[in-house]
Ligand SMILES: C[C@@H](O)[C@H](N)C(=O)O
């Protein structure tokens with residue numbers, strides 16, 4: 163996997179925002195992220211899973227910690243329109259990414275990341291992937307442990 | 322945004338698998354994707370959102386439709402170990418991605434995608450993003466409508 167994985171990136175200065183039970187119908191995501199874009203708030207990762215009941219689902223995204231208060235404000239003003247049940251703002255997360263190439267054809271890369279974190283007792287709270295990046299959110303206190311373990315796991319230790 | 326977004330990709334031959342209520346504790350993701358890797362099943366996107374109760378959460382991922390039956394089999398054999406409440410296999414999805422560069426600093430790119438789909442009445446079922454790609458899963462029947470509308474929205478129509 164040396165040739166596949168080129169680096170580990172981490173950003174402890176992100177905050178995560180979870181909107182619980184937003185209406186799962188056309189136009190809701192546009193309304194949420196359109197309002198954030200209008201407020202010049204940069205959004206990094208966005209994760210939405212399948213609705214359980216077909217009516218509502220959760221959306222989680224990350225922003226910089228400095229934008230967290232403003233983000234909550236923008237979204238609370240939208241609450242009647244998009245209808246979420248809760249907004250959870252969480253500053254104590256770190257986004258960790260394994261970066262590489264052609265990872266879709268390398269099923270072991272994501273597994274190695276998950277296994278490495280699991281063996282260190284680090285819980286994976288959010289997952290979002292692409293062919294060149296496997297990103298997770300973990301508690302910030304585990305950042306150093308996670309980054310060191312991942313460097314070792316992917317053979318990136320030696321300079 | 323012309324310079325930012327370079328193309329629209331879509332893959333209607335994917336199937337999505339959702340595991341409802343897997344144990345949200347270290348090692349579970351490793352077990353799931355380790356077993357799939359061992360069975361040589363290539364996984365494309367993986368999405369996991371924050372657990373609501375701290376005990377369990379859902380994991381959704383996509384694979385090729387031809388691997389769907391085998392995937393269900395592998396995971397059902399793991400059921401006691403990882404403890405999901407339901408496995409939902411869904412062949413009628415298409416993954417649509419807006420591809421570009423430096424999209425984190427372009428809050429409008431994801432918004433344009435969501436707004437374009439919303440205006441066509443297309444529901445966004447799953448979202449997973451990175452700085453170079455905004456990916457969603459929609460019902461396959463909307464594929465052509467979505468792809469055409471997105472090409473127009475990002476000014477990619479003229480050859
Ligand atoms: C929840 C949100 O993504 C909604 N399904 C939409 O299409 O906008």
Ligand SMILES: C[C@@H](O)[C@H](N)C(=O)O
Nearest residue numbers: 286346347348349350
């Ligand atoms: C659900 C799964 O991601 C679990 N939290 C783990 O760390 O493996």
